[in-house]
Amino acid sequence: MEHGEEMIRVILPKEENGPYVEGALNGVNFRIPTGVPVDVPLRIYRVLEESRSVDPSAKQWMSGFTAAGGQRLS
Numbered sequence: 867m868e869h870g871e872e873m874i875r876v877i878l879p880k881e882e883n884g885p886y887v888e889g890a891l892n893g894v895n896f897r898i899p900t901g902v903p904v905d906v907p908l909r910i911y912r913v914l915e916e917s918r919s920v921d922p923s924a925k926q927w928m929s930g931f932t933a934a935g936g937q938r939l940s
Contacts, residue, residue, distance in 0.1 A: 872908040877901065889913065 878887050880901035887898045891913055898904055898914075906914075 873905040874908055874911045875903050875905050876911060876914070877903050878914070887914070 878900040883900045889896055896910055
């Protein structure tokens with residue numbers, strides 16, 4: 867993470883996510899433990915918040931898209 871980057875404290879729900887939330891942002895992987903307070907960069911927090919607002923049906927559609935290697939499905 868960059869020096870001087872703004873941090874925000876989060877507690878991700880364990881029941882929804884398992885022991886960790888994992889992802890990548892701009893080629894940087896992250897793994898955030900759930901159920902405990904953790905300071906994360908503001909940019910990671912924004913990604914987490916945005917992913918929570920995604921409609922579950924959209925997530926299902928995207929899983930098919932990514933399974934096809936990002937190819938357009940007919």
